[in-house]
Amino acid sequence: MVVAFLHHIEHDRGNSPATRNLRLAAIESFMRYVELRHPSALEQVAQINAIPGKRHDQKLIRHLTMDEIRAVLNVPDATTRLGLRYRAMLHLCFAGGLRVSELIGLTLENVTLQPRPSILVFGKGRRERSLPLWKETARDLRAWLSV
Secondary structure: OHHHHHHHHHHHOOOOHHHHHHHHHHHHHHHHHHHHHOHHHHHHHHHHHOOOOOOOOOOOOOOOOHHHHHHHHOOOOOOOHHHHHHHHHHHHHHHHOOOHHHHHHOOHHHEEOOOOOEEEEEOHHHOEEEEEOOHHHHHHHHHHHHO
C-alpha cells in the first residue's frame, strides 16, 4: 500500500522524486512511533523501512555575485539609525558567512576594530573562529557603534 501511494504521488500527481522521498521519510517517522506502541506490527514496519529512497539530481545552490551582494547591502537607508544597524548586520553576515544565531550571539567584547578589524564568533558545536573584517564592514560597524 505504501509503495502504491509513493507511485501515485510521483506518477499520477506529477510530484518530483524529492517530494516522494519526503513523504517516505514522514511515513518512516510515523513507523518509528508504531514500533513503540504496537510491537505486533514490527514485521510490517520493517518492510516499510526497507523501501529505498529514490535517487534524483539535486539543483546546485546558486551564490550571489558581488554586484548582487552590493545591491542587498545598499538597500538599508544609511541615513537612519535602523538603516545603519541593518547594514552593519548584513555586512557582518556576508563578510563572515555568519548564521543568524552566530550574529545574535555576537557581543561587543568579541568585536575588535583596532588595529586589524576582526570578530570572534562562537558557532555550532562550541566551535569558535576569529574572522577578519572587510574594510567596508568595519566602516559600517563603526558607524553603527557610534550611534
